[in-house]
Amino acid sequence: MKNFYPKNGRVILHVDMNSFYASVEMAYDPTLKGKPLAIAGNPEERRGIVVTCSYEARGFGVKTTMPVWEAKRLCPELIVMRPNFERYRSASKGMFDILRQYSELVEPVSIDEGYVDITDSFELGSPVEIAGQIQSQILSQLDLPCSIGVAPNKFLAKTASDMKKPMGITVLRKRDLPAKIWPLPVIDMHGIGEKTALKLNGMGIETCRDLAFANDIQLKSRLGINGLRLKEKANGIDRRIVDPDSIYDxxxxxxxxxxxxxxxxxxxxxxxxxxxxxxxxxxxxxxxxxxxxxxxxxxxxxxxxxxxxxxxxxxxxxxxxxxxxxxxxxxxxxxxxxxxxxxxxxxxxxxKSEATEQLDLFSYKKEAEKEPLYKVVSELQDKYGKDSIARGIKGSKGARNDTKTDTSFNKDFLRD
Missing domain, CATH: 3.30.1490.100 (DNA polymerase, Y-family, little finger domain)
Known part of the structure; x- marks a missing residue:
């Protein structure tokens, strides 16, 4: 199987759950399958915004961030449910537990997507075979669909996973860029939003190919260092590693x-x-x-x-x-x-362990009174190890594999 893996490069998977919240609700209640379903806030309040929706609902034109009233106008049969974040966190944890069966290098990106470096997992099969095994296992054990991108780096893997949904497996190599990526408008490239796309368009950069061959000085003057990074990605270059600890950054x-x-x-x-x-x-x-x-x-x-x-x-x-x-x-x-x-x-x-308090006149006395206790704690830590005793300030971070909230969802979604 080593023949399917590069000698010097990496093999990265990007696993992206399909319509995650809606799919979790369908797995929990199979009677919802095949029906137009939207997960949203309270329809009676202004936060009644569609968070995600099933592919059946998308067929009617329902989209994420759309007000519920507009979604119901497009799809009168739409079933609207409030989010159940504990249910979603549980499903997310189950998904990442499965990914870690294939590699220790798993980097959660949000509640419903993550990267897996399978470069050293060749004994389990070819990259496409491993992607298929992961997809099948998540579907059979959690009843949840996902799409997977297979590529030599994170950017290409993310781009690949978006190419076929739901339940797609897509391989994207650097040599595929001229045919599959370069003809696309820059707004379609992962990492480019509307404002950046407008700036690029103003420079005469309309397609990803234009970006791949853009002038470095011009890019940096208009977009800073990010402009050069975007050009690298348009050329299929992404040096970021899959970092399991980035969830804590x-x-x-x-x-x-x-x-x-x-x-x-x-x-x-x-x-x-x-x-x-x-x-x-x-x-x-x-x-x-x-x-x-x-x-x-x-x-x-x-x-x-x-x-x-x-x-x-x-x-x-x-x-x-x-x-x-x-x-x-x-x-x-x-x-x-x-x-x-x-x-x-x-x-x-x-x-907390690294925070140093700048003691002022008022806090000095209070801290000085604790000094005898700190001395005892320090002696115990010196004797039995740093983690043997804490000063009552330790949170509930726990083991890193079991530990996330708001996904703008930043990365506290795996917390217990």
Whole structure:
């Protein structure tokens, strides 16, 4: 089987679950199979937005981010269900458990997709055979469909998995670029959004082939280093490794909420900020991190947003500390207009074990009183190891294989 694997390169799979939330609900309740199904927020509130939908619903023109009322207009038979995130996390964990049976190098990207480096898994079969085994196992054990891209790097694997849905397996090599990728408009290339596409179009770069042969100096002047990276990807170059630990690479932890109705009631708005601060504190604790900066976002009835942040001398993680800063920021920068959405974010997060508190005149005495306890803890750790005892601040991160929230979904989706 080694003949199917490159001598010096890598073989990467990108596993992408198809209509994940809807598929999980269908697996849980088979009577939903074959019917137009949408997963959405509360239809009675403005957050009634389609999160995902079945392929049957897509046949009627229903799309992600579409308001529920519009989706129902297009498909009167549409079944609308609220998301059940615990159910989805459980299915996600089951999916990633299966992937780890084929390689230790599994990198979750979101709740429903991930990369697998199978370069050293040749004993299990050819790359296409392994992709087929994974697809079959996820379907048979979890009753969930997925598409898989097979390629020499992450970019090409991601691109390949999007080429055939649902239940597709697509191989994409660098030599396939001229025929399969270069003719496409740049907006269709993974990693390019509308704004970037408009900038590229303004430079005369319309297709992926144009990007592959674009002028480096021109690209960098308009798009910075990202322009050069996009050109590399258009040429099938992607040096990123499959990193199982990247799930723990995050710089911020935040929560936001759209209010049921626009409001100017200060008491109600501060209550929402308190709730958001509590959620952020809980997630910081789960991740075992603290925030060095607190940010507040305020969106008014005209959907105009302002964000304000404050860098702190000492990292914070408690609800009370986060709320105190968030409240102060809100009171200073709210203009009194009706508020539609509020958000609180802890930024510049650091591991608790690495956080160093800059002691001021007021905290010094309190910390000094704990010094005898710290000394005992330090002695025990020196004798029995660093992880033998902690100072009561350890979160619930647990084993890395079992550990994710909001997928904008950032990567806390695997938490227990």
């Amino acid at each position: 995050y710089k911020s932890v935040g929560n936001s909420t759209t209010l049921p109705k626009d409001t100017t009631n200060q008491h109600d708005l501060l209550a929402v900020i308190l709730q958001l601060s509590e959620k952020v504190a809980s997630r910081l604790h789960q991740k075992d991190v603290l925030g060095m900066t607190i940010q507040v976002m305020i969106k008014d009835k005209f959907r105009k947003s302002i964000t304000r942040s404050r860098k702190l001398e000492n990292p914070v993680g408690k609800k009370e500390d986060i709320y105190a800063v968030a409240k102060d920021l809100f009171m200073k920068h709210w203009n009194g207009e009706p508020v539609r959405l509020l958000g609180v974010t802890a930024q510049d997060v650091v591991e």
